[in-house]
Amino acid sequence: MNRVFGRKKAPPPPAPSLGEASTGVGNQMAGMDAKIAQLDRELKGYREKLKTTKNPGAKKQLQKRAMEVLKRKRMYETQRDQLAGQQFNIDQASFGIESAKASVSTVAAMKAANTELKSVIKNDLKIDDVDDLADDMAELMDEFQEINEALAQNFATPDDIDEADLEAELEMLDDEFEEDLVGEGAGAVPSYMQEAALPPTPTGPLKSPVAAGGQKVDEYGLPVET
Numbered sequence: 001m002n003r004v005f006g007r008k009k010a011p012p013p014p015a016p017s018l019g020e021a022s023t024g025v026g027n028q029m030a031g032m033d034a035k036i037a038q039l040d041r042e043l044k045g046y047r048e049k050l051k052t053t054k055n056p057g058a059k060k061q062l063q064k065r066a067m068e069v070l071k072r073k074r075m076y077e078t079q080r081d082q083l084a085g086q087q088f089n090i091d092q093a094s095f096g097i098e099s100a101k102a103s104v105s106t107v108a109a110m111k112a113a114n115t116e117l118k119s120v121i122k123n124d125l126k127i128d129d130v131d132d133l134a135d136d137m138a139e140l141m142d143e144f145q146e147i148n149e150a151l152a153q154n155f156a157t158p159d160d161i162d163e164a165d166l167e168a169e170l171e172m173l174d175d176e177f178e179e180d181l182v183g184e185g186a187g188a189v190p191s192y193m194q195e196a197a198l199p200p201t202p203t204g205p206l207k208s209p210v211a212a213g214g215q216k217v218d219e220y221g222l223p224v225e226t
Contacts, residue, residue, distance in 0.1 A: 017095070018090055021090050022087055022091060025087040026087060028083050032080040032083065034075050035072075036076050039072055039073040039076070042069045043069050046065060046069065050062050112214050
């Protein structure tokens with residue numbers, strides 16, 4: 001049967017996550033850095049030998065080996081730069097996925113809030129009720145203003161008094177006051193402001209009055225016995 005229909009292919013292994021891929025690339029870069037550091041040490045040794053070698057043949061051989069080491073170093077540096085670019089792209093993709101997830105969560109939260117707000121406005125916060133409440137408050141404020149005006153009015157002054165009549169009467173009082181001053185002299189007190197004259201107070205001993213016929217009487221007009 002397997003020869004007729006062939007074997008069923010096994011499912012491919014799951015793709016690594018971006019975090020795993022970034023870690024793998026980072027490990028490769030660390031290996032490249034270690035190799036580059038080793039080649040740098042070799043180049044330093046060749047430079048020291050070239051300074052002290054006097055034999056032209058030996059010096060030429062050292063230069064050839066140093067050039068091979070330098071080529072390998074450049075190759076590793078190029079591979080390291082490529083790995084750095086890959087890791088940057090992986091990190092960018094990971095950041096994009098995280099941003100997209102955050103955007104999805106934000107949109108879902110806004111949708112839920114929009115639905116809840118619509119429900120509250122429809123069921124608990126009706127616009128007609130708000131308008132009625134505003135109208136009631138306006139009426140209450142008008143009534144309260146009328147009450148304040150009623151309490152603040154002057155009850156001592158009748159409402160039917162004409163201000164023109166009051167002004168005319170006030171001018172007449174001013175004219176009378178000026179006439180009194182002219183008649184009694186400048187600086188004099190008007191007659192209606194003066195105190196009434198009192199009879200003189202007797203200073204001597206009191207004497208009993210005498211009725212007709214020479215009979216003494218008391219203050220009530222009764223005869224006084226002598």
